[in-house]
Amino acid sequence: QSQLVESGGGLVQPGGSLRVSCAASGFALRYYTIGWFRQAPGKEREGVSCISSSGGSTKYADSVKGRFTISRDNAKNTVYLQMNSLKPEDTAVYYCVAKGAPYCSDYTRSDEYRYWGQGTQVTVSS
Numbered sequence: 692q693s694q695l696v697e698s699g700g701g702l703v704q705p706g707g708s709l710r711v712s713c714a715a716s717g718f719a720l721r722y723y724t725i726g727w728f729r730q731a732p733g734k735e736r737e738g739v740s741c742i743s744s745s746g747g748s749t750k751y752a753d754s755v756k757g758r759f760t761i762s763r764d765n766a767k768n769t770v771y772l773q774m775n776s777l778k779p780e781d782t783a784v785y786y787c788v789a790k791g792a793p794y795c796s797d798y799t800r801s802d803e804y805r806y807w808g809q810g811t812q813v814t815v816s817s
Contacts, residue, residue: 713787738799
C-alpha cells in the first residue's frame with residue numbers, strides 16, 4: 692500500500708524550532724515533487740512549501756519564507772520541513788503531499804497531488 696507518513700510534530704514555544712518528516716512507503720519518493728500544506732482550526736488549508744523531484748527547485752509561502760526550509764533525502768525516501776523562529780500562527784496540522792509532475796509551479800493547488808499523509812499536529816504556544 693502506497694502512503695505518506697508524517698512525524699515530528701509537537702508542542703514548541705514561540706521562537707523555537709521543530710523538524711517534521713514525511714516518509715513514503717510503497718513507492719519511491721525520488722520520482723515525486725513533494726509539498727507541505729497546513730490547516731489551522733477555522734482556517735483554509737494553506738500551501739506552505741514545495742520541493743521538486745530533483746530537489747533543484749523549492750518554493751515557500753510568504754508567511755514562512757526565511758524561517759522554514761524544505762529538503763529531501765531520496766536515499767531515505769524522506770522529505771523534511773525544518774521550521775525555525777516559530778510563531779503561534781504557525782499552529783496547524785501539517786500534511787505532506789506528493790505529485791508526479793517534476794516541478795513546483797502551482798504548488799498550492801491541492802488537487803494536483805496524488806498522495807496525502809494523515810497529518811501531524813504542530814502547536815506553538817508558551
